[in-house]
Amino acid sequence: MTAISSNSNTEDVIVIENLNKWYGNFHVLRDINLRVKKGERIVICGPSGSGKSTMIRCINRLEEFQEGSLVVDGVEMIEDVKNIETIRKDVGMVFQHFNLFPHLTILENLTLGPIWVQKKPKAEAEEIAMKYLERVKIPDQANKYPGQLSGGQQQRVAIARSLCMNPNIMLFDEPTSALDPEMIKEVLDVMIELAQEGMTMLCVTHEMGFAKKVADRVIFMDGGEIVEENEPEAFFSNPQVDRTQQFLEQILNH
Amino acid sequence: MFNEKTIEEVKSANRKASSDATSTAFYNNPRIRGLFYQVALVAGLLYFFVTVIGNTLDNMEATGIKTGFAFLDAAAGYDVLMSLISFESTDTYARIFVVGFLNTILVSVIGIFFATLFGFIFGVAYFSHNWLIRKLAVVYVEIFRNIPLLLQVFFWYFAVLSSLPSARQSLSLGEAVFLNVRGLYFPKLVGGDLAWVVWTVLALAIGGVFYLRRWAKKRQEITGEQFPVLKASLALIIFAPLMAAALTGFPFTVDYPALKGFNYFGGVTVIPELMALSIALSVYTGAFIAEAVRAGIQSIPRGQTEAARSLGLRENKIMSLIIVPQAMRVIVPLLNSEYQSLVKNSTLAAAIGYPDLFNVFVGTALNQTGQAIETIFMTIIVYFIVNMVISFLMNRFNSAVSLVSR
Numbered sequence: 001m002t003a004i005s006s007n008s009n010t011e012d013v014i015v016i017e018n019l020n021k022w023y024g025n026f027h028v029l030r031d032i033n034l035r036v037k038k039g040e041r042i043v044i045c046g047p048s049g050s051g052k053s054t055m056i057r058c059i060n061r062l063e064e065f066q067e068g069s070l071v072v073d074g075v076e077m078i079e080d081v082k083n084i085e086t087i088r089k090d091v092g093m094v095f096q097h098f099n100l101f102p103h104l105t106i107l108e109n110l111t112l113g114p115i116w117v118q119k120k121p122k123a124e125a126e127e128i129a130m131k132y133l134e135r136v137k138i139p140d141q142a143n144k145y146p147g148q149l150s151g152g153q154q155q156r157v158a159i160a161r162s163l164c165m166n167p168n169i170m171l172f173d174e175p176t177s178a179l180d181p182e183m184i185k186e187v188l189d190v191m192i193e194l195a196q197e198g199m200t201m202l203c204v205t206h207e208m209g210f211a212k213k214v215a216d217r218v219i220f221m222d223g224g225e226i227v228e229e230n231e232p233e234a235f236f237s238n239p240q241v242d243r244t245q246q247f248l249e250q251i252l253n254h
Numbered sequence: 255m256f257n258e259k260t261i262e263e264v265k266s267a268n269r270k271a272s273s274d275a276t277s278t279a280f281y282n283n284p285r286i287r288g289l290f291y292q293v294a295l296v297a298g299l300l301y302f303f304v305t306v307i308g309n310t311l312d313n314m315e316a317t318g319i320k321t322g323f324a325f326l327d328a329a330a331g332y333d334v335l336m337s338l339i340s341f342e343s344t345d346t347y348a349r350i351f352v353v354g355f356l357n358t359i360l361v362s363v364i365g366i367f368f369a370t371l372f373g374f375i376f377g378v379a380y381f382s383h384n385w386l387i388r389k390l391a392v393v394y395v396e397i398f399r400n401i402p403l404l405l406q407v408f409f410w411y412f413a414v415l416s417s418l419p420s421a422r423q424s425l426s427l428g429e430a431v432f433l434n435v436r437g438l439y440f441p442k443l444v445g446g447d448l449a450w451v452v453w454t455v456l457a458l459a460i461g462g463v464f465y466l467r468r469w470a471k472k473r474q475e476i477t478g479e480q481f482p483v484l485k486a487s488l489a490l491i492i493f494a495p496l497m498a499a500a501l502t503g504f505p506f507t508v509d510y511p512a513l514k515g516f517n518y519f520g521g522v523t524v525i526p527e528l529m530a531l532s533i534a535l536s537v538y539t540g541a542f543i544a545e546a547v548r549a550g551i552q553s554i555p556r557g558q559t560e561a562a563r564s565l566g567l568r569e570n571k572i573m574s575l576i577i578v579p580q581a582m583r584v585i586v587p588l589l590n591s592e593y594q595s596l597v598k599n600s601t602l603a604a605a606i607g608y609p610d611l612f613n614v615f616v617g618t619a620l621n622q623t624g625q626a627i628e629t630i631f632m633t634i635i636v637y638f639i640v641n642m643v644i645s646f647l648m649n650r651f652n653s654a655v656s657l658v659s660r
Contacts, residue, residue, distance in 0.1 A: 099560060113565040117565060
């Protein structure tokens with residue numbers, strides 16, 4: 001484990017410095033600099049292809065990057081299996097398409113990590129799983145399979161599955177984009193509750209209501225770079241950059 | 255309320271209309287039409303079979319062949335190249351039927367074993383990070399999938415095995431295993447008085463593996479600790495019988511093949527016909543199984559791996575807990591048909607003279623007795639039953655790995 005660089009504050013749980021990533025010749029992430037404090041809630045928005053998903057996927061090494069540095073909870077992301085494992089145990093992730101394991105029951109989806117990664121006894125893992133299923137309000141679905149649940153329920157299970165690993169940081173990659181409108185609220189409610197409990201959250205979403213309600217900071221990305229970042233109030237009422245203004249006009253006035 | 259009422263009204267009106275049979279002609283009734291086609295089809299089929307069988311019976315009568323299975327008790331009067339049970343030319347056709355059946359089963363089992371092995375190795379190799387291994391898998395599949403199987407059987411038999419040296423110039427491995435143009439020879443373990451102890455220990459060790467797995471699973475459920483089941487099982491199966499053999503003073507003698515005159519005798523002999531057919535069947539079917547395995551693994555969305563990674567699972571656990579269980583539901587039905595094809599393709603034995611059921615029974619026995627209906631019918635039944643058994647087992651396996659949804 002490598003200590004974090006000297007100029008960073010110990011409160012910062014994520015430190016991204018001059019991060020660059022290419023897909024072949026395509027420059028997807030350009031000089032990303034981002035610091036996230038413990039307990040901070042950050043909403044990332046931007047047009048599709050702007051690199052916002054790619055950026056948060058770098059944080060738990062679902063994507064590699066070529067230049068720059070990334071430190072998560074004091075562990076530097078380098079080509080080292082141990083470091084990558086340590087970071088992944090610390091960071092939970094929720095995907096647009098839920099990505100539940102269809103061959104396992106809801107309960108087994110939730111206990112998989114605790115049993116095989118944290119090496120917990122089955123009974124204890126199931127106890128934890130039921131606790132989180134109750135928190136996302138679907139304990140009665142424990143023995144069903146993912147295919148038997150609605151989209152909203154599946155996404156709540158996916159959130160519970162991440163929480164079972166007791167992460168310090170949660171990443172949300174467009175968690176409501178694949179949901180029917182009437183199911184968005186039930187997922188956002190769970191996320192709001194989580195935010196209020198002080199979880200460090202990075203959330204790629206276009207739910208501007210959610211951003212206004214819980215975000216400490218809103219980040220606007222375009223063309224692989226962070227174009228603007230501000231507190232939600234200022235971000236929405238007084239965007240500084242043209243591209244942000246255009247984007248907000250498009251998503252707010254329709 | 256208003257809506258419901260009108261719907262009810264419409265429904266009851268419809269019901270009245272459809273029960274009013276006089277309003278439609280009987281030949282427009284789908285049930286009667288269906289029935290008519292069924293009856294017509296059955297009648298047509300009956301006519302076909304009655305004609306074919308009647309014709310054959312007439313022909314047999316004309317050439318003086320009696321129908322019935324009495325011929326099975328007659329002496330066959332010819333020898334077979336290879337037999338798993340004792341056989342002499344004075345034995346009956348019934349016995350030759352069994353000999354052929356066992357030879358078919360032998361080549362099918364060998365073929366299925368190695369085809370599965372090759373298939374899984376090359377199917378997984380397709381996803382290797384190593385460029386050479388990946389390309390090797392592609393080349394293997396493309397070559398062996400695209401060449402006719404009969405040609406491959408000939409290739410192995412005439413081009414490869416026939417160009418091996420003669421017995422005196424045999425290729426040998428440690429003076430124990432010999433390979434020459436007449437076959438592959440390797441030593442055989444002959445058990446002494448106390449050999450049963452070793453075999454019993456081996457059987458117990460295999461049983462012990464199942465117990466070990468259950469114990470390891472239980473222990474993990476209770477304490478959360480994982481146990482290296484695979485390594486422990488291998489150690490148990492290898493070392494327990496070795497220990498037993500050592501304690502009983504190695505109650506085995508080894509029967510080495512030895513050169514006497516122009517050929518090797520003793521040990522176990524694998525004739526080139528069996529080798530060529532086994533290699534051709536396993537390599538050919540293996541290429542198709544490799545494609546099935548590749549399809550199975552590729553059918554799993556990337557998101558599954560990503561979700562498992564984000565939980566912190568290691569790559570080997572992701573493979574065994576997430577990818578393989580899901581890929582199996584795609585692979586197993588494909589495996590089923592590949593296994594069935596392999597059994598059916600084993601009849602190509604006739605082309606190089608391997609004495610499988612088709613060759614010795616529909617080939618020689620039919621030729622000698624002229625009992626076409628009986629021999630062909632018996633052979634059809636055997637292949638049918640063997641493939642039904644494969645299907646049954648694979649379907650059981652499939653329902654064990656299939657997915658519940660909705």
